Amino acid sequence: MPLTDTAIRKAKPSDKPVKLTDGQGLYLLLRPDGARWWRWDYRRPVTGKRNTLSLGTYPDTGLADARAKRDEARRLLAAGADPGEQRKAAKASGQERAANSFEVVAREWLEKQSAVWVPAHSTKILLRLQNDVFPWVGGKPVAEIGARELLAVLNRVVDRGAVETAHRILQNMGQVFRYAIATGRADRNPAADLRGALPPVKQTHLAAITEPARVGELMRAIDSYQGSFVTKCALQIAPYVFQRPGELRSMEWAELDLDAAEWNIPADKMKMRVAHLVPLSRQVVSILREIEPLTGRGKYVFPGVRSRSRPMSDNTILAALRRMGFDRDEMSGHGFRAMARTILDEVLGVRPDYIEHQLAHAVKDPNGRAYNRTAHLEARTKMMQDWADYIDGLRDQSNVLPFPKRSGTSR
Template sequence: MALTDTAIRKAKPEAKARRLFDGGGLYLEISPKGGKWWRLKYRHANKEKRLSLGTYPETGLADAREKRATARKLLASGVDPSEHRKAEKAAGVERSANSFEVVAREWHVKQSKAWVEDHASRIMLRLENDVFPWIGAKPIGELSAKELLTTVNRVVARGAIESAHRVLQNCGQVLRYAIATGRSERNPATDLKGALPPVNETHRAAITEPASIAPLLRAIDGYTGAFVTKSALRLAPLLFVRPGELRQAEWSEFDLDAGDWNIPAARMKMRQPHLVPLAPQAIATLRELHALTGRGRYVFPGARSRTRPMSNNAVNAALRRMGFAKDEMTGHGFRAMARTVLDEVLHFRPDYIEHQLAHAVRDPNGRAYNRTAHLTERRKMMSAWADYLDNLRTGGNVVLLRSYA
């Protein structure tokens, strides 16, 4: 039976906490000391959760039922009431429940579960710096294309055109989420197609010509800086992972006997675990480095603290020290180097290469390949690549040294 004000007032505490149920998941919990708290029990994403709705008598029965109805409306739209409340608190009490900032923070919490931490942080920083101060308090359903363009043009005005495009993209994603959850009826970001100056496409600097790769490899061999940095430089072309994946590598992820590096999903850009087959040359470099850093967590610990990975600029700084300009070669450029040569010179199948680059490769039925897809062929490819680099380094002809069939 539904609760009444009279029943609530007369309810006495007992030796153990007791609950008086009103229906629809709403109940009043009475502590042994007499405190009375409204709670809402609900399920979201197949998990049972509870939401505090205030204390009695400050929150009366009618108020509690109204809060239950609001929470139920959010659930019907696919929104977790608990996450919505956190977004409201983060935005500040002056923001309305359906303001752009509240909905954006709610969207961010939901999406960031599938993002790496650095990516999630960059997006929130972008919203906090370039969006919330201007339209954060605006009810999201009332936001106009003109207001959105004015906000994004502030980013354009400081010369950050690429950032402006990303700000608009993120705002569009928030607005689509608002439509899906019943807080808005249209997305004004779609009206701004072509409204921003185009981005001058630039590519990360990379050396891809075999004749130029050879001097780079010899320069790495002659590097006189820190041994940890030199090891990272040696492994960068052999493994061609993203710079962040390399510098944050942990010894627990490696099985040197099996020749495998298993990178967990949490550290991958696409939030999918990734397997990197290790050629004998990579294993030899790792075993040598293990003698120095193997007792710690990180393969490449920082220069100032072994409890943190090496700086994200360490490899690029080393390349500059060796005389390679920033428009000539970067740490990320080793990926373009491998992709180009494996395809155009060594003629490996593009899907093998793309899978090893941890790109979103799909099979003919549209399903994503798993981490072990084409593993035998990829092991052969990684060994062929390592041998090819050795041949370049020593001045040999740019052909394979042996068959990998």
């Protein structure tokens, strides 16, 4: 007799497995531990050997569902296919799809790139993908994603007003697809089809003070800063060395040679993953010797407030600038770099390649080779001291040179 739900519920387990048959090879296997498994017995189409297919557990798979699965398997068998082999193939296909999903490929690409990127840059890209891409297309095979799906992902970002972020995400997705093509998991890059599909980014520049007279005001404000001594020292050094805020706040005593007046930044801290040498002016060495008794026994020159085992917060310099009265559209932490670059070039007439090299930008020699960390060291050392003396003169109002009037030609 065919099974009924009532008969299944009333069935009691014994010390040995019990078969409750339903018909056409379907039965419920009642195990001693009380588990109820649907099974279907059949013979393979080619060899005629007996085989058993699992169809789920009761009550998650009810009687009607078990019969439907059996009937589908019987249709495959009638067509000459082995239902067991079909299931294995489907499972293997699903595993392959999962292994080649956009998220898996993206994480693999990101892991390889992290070897040449600073950790903060890798983390920023991963967060973009996790927040705005993976939830929508992360589980899909990378080869099956089209431009329309990518545009839908990007439009969600645009709709919340983050147009620049959308452009960065599009760039990152294109990089993932190019990696997928290179590793044989995709044939084309649909991100390339979206060129021009996003609203243009409104060009903005990081706020920076570049007028010499205003630089003098900034230097006087820093000297008068009433906050933490550690923060004041970081503020005082920032305009002299004009490194990126993250590089400055994570400065370590082990990287400094005060006798040689050098700051050797290791490659893993630099944006371009290339070790960088910063000649230190007399002013910077003096400030570092002043703070050394306070923080010199620790790892960081500018430790955090809550833990001396970590560097100061990336918002500390910015908050100090606001506290001194410099608005967000007037001066930023990165602004010290733009300030130095502009005035060194346009007022002091320093060779642009010296400036770019000291900014740790990608600079090549006439033969196309990248300059090493000691290139033009003597000239850059002089430039850094001249720059420190110049901005000290601005602070003291004894060396305010206006911007020269430009002719129609450029240097």
